[in-house]
Amino acid sequence: MLVTDNTYKSEADGRIPAPVEPPAPVEGIPAPTEPPAPALWNRNFRLFFVARAVAVFGEGMVPVAFAAGLIGAGHSGSTVGYALGLWTASFAVFVLFGGVLADRFTARRMMILADLLRLPGAVLLGVTFALGSPPLWAVYVLSAVSGIGAALFQPGVASTIPRIAPDVQRANAVLRVVEALMTMAGPAAAGLLVALWNAGAAFGVNGAAFAVSALCFTLMRLAPVPSDGIRRGSMASELALGWREFRARSWLWGVISIWTVYGLTVAGPMVPLTASLVTEQHGSATYGVLMAVNGAGSAVGGLLALRLRPVRPLAAGAVALLGLPVNLLLLGTDAAVPLLYAGQFTGGAAFAFWLVMWSTAVQTHVPQDALNRMHAYDVAGSLLMMGVGRTLSGPVAAVVGAEQVLLAGAGIAVLVVTALLVVRPIRTLPRA
Known part of the structure; x- marks a missing residue:
């Protein structure tokens, strides 16, 4: 949490103090040099960077994999839209609950849980598409579950970055660059995998991305966020508090x-x-x-x-x-x-x-x-x-x-x- 004098809490909170203005120079005495800016690439940020890179890469493969797998199995193009639409609808409905749960159980735990929730579905889609074609109802259900997992994951991204990065803007910029590159690389890799093997291979890589992401978050070491004596209420009251x-x-x-x-x-x-x-x-x-x-x-x-x-x-x-x-x-x-x-x-x-x-x-x-x-x-x-x-x-x-x-x-x-x-x-x- 930021405090009013624009300095951060102690390093135990996972934040690094903001630099203090140097004293005015005194005649005859050299002015003190400004301390170097704290390094961005600490252990936690490196793990977060890898987790986001592989996750965005894997997510970028999904539309191509759905299109190739469903249309290749003889289904109409509208089935691809339904599968992706169910993902979006599930995400939109559950993301508010994801924010409350991240506050209640910590963002890191919820992100690990979200990755582990999406991993089996991606593996199952990979196996079934590799063997032939899964029934449409199973595709739709697994797509919705994946959307719920993304809803549990996404709110924690915003609160984790300030806890691991001494320079929040620079961290966001670095992450934006790698996400843009992975957004291009994911669909291209999915197209190549579909051409060489089948849609199941792309879903398999997507599942592996969730596994790597969960491992990275598990290896991160973050100090607990001070609760400041806040007593958690019901889900509805927490949503109302967030709205206020x-x-x-x-x-x-x-x-x-x-x-x-x-x-x-x-x-x-x-x-x-x-x-x-x-x-x-x-x-x-x-x-x-x-x-x-x-x-x-x-x-x-x-x-x-x-x-x-x-x-x-x-x-x-x-x-x-x-x-x-x-x-x-x-x-x-x-x-x-x-x-x-x-x-x-x-x-x-x-x-x-x-x-x-x-x-x-x-x-x-x-x-x-x-x-x-x-x-x-x-x-x-x-x-x-x-x-x-x-x-x-x-x-x-x-x-x-x-x-x-x-x-x-x-x-x-x-x-x-x-x-x-x-x-x-x-x-x-x-x-x-």
Whole structure:
């Protein structure tokens, strides 16, 4: 938990004290040199880094594995959507409970439990797809269970980073870079495994990723989070307390409120409409390259966040988001393929930079004992509206045209940036 003088608690809490301003120089006496910044790559962060890298790599293989396995078994393409949709629905429903449970039983334990919950399902899918094809009901059930596991896992990510990293922004930036690279590598590796063997091999690697992640979290050594005498109540009371903590921070609920509009009208429709437009006009190979270019842009955005340390992180992140409407404008005007590549790169970099600024602001301004629940409300709100936007994008595009939906999204994205900069608590939130 942060204290008011902007220094951290003792190292027993897993945090490292913030540097103290050196005394003013005295004439004739050399000014003391500033101590070196504490190293980011401590043992706990190295284990966390490996866990996140392998997990994102494994998760990136799942859509390709489902598509290859189900369609290859003679099922329609809609079954792939149902399987992935059940994952998303389970995640959205249970993530708030995951935040409460992480506060109650510690984030590390819940993340280990989540990995172990998802491991058998991935192995079972790998075996059954390797032998032939599992029944659809089993695929749907295992996909939903995996979504529940992700919901138990995700809230703990936000509260763990400040406990293991002396520099939270730098840690988020490093993680964003490796996640972007693994997001590109996962689908590519899954495609190769499916071509050489079958979909079962991809699910097997996904299961191995959960095992490595659980092992890394087991090896981490974190001091207990002080409870400050907090008495835990029922699940409902804990959810209500989390909601009160959420509402008490105007900058936090202000961003989430604005972001729900963005998810519904911009981020949600952007993915399926981009896929359909580019595939129809330029082919699936071009779409695959576009996604790889977007991932490269995300990595560059993370690298920029390593170098730049704005005094007002949310304001700087909002300005960076202006790269997203550029991408939407190019897509909506049927620009040439090289321009589409430039737009995807710009959009990926912009979004990655915003995510680092946003994650760092939440992790450094929200008390540690409330962080899991705060992150759960953040994820639930964003994901639900994005899911609604994806669902409605097809019917709306059928009426007015996909290009018009993307162009409208570009205009709304500019309005979203304007709103983020106009709201004073968001614009003026300082770097902690």
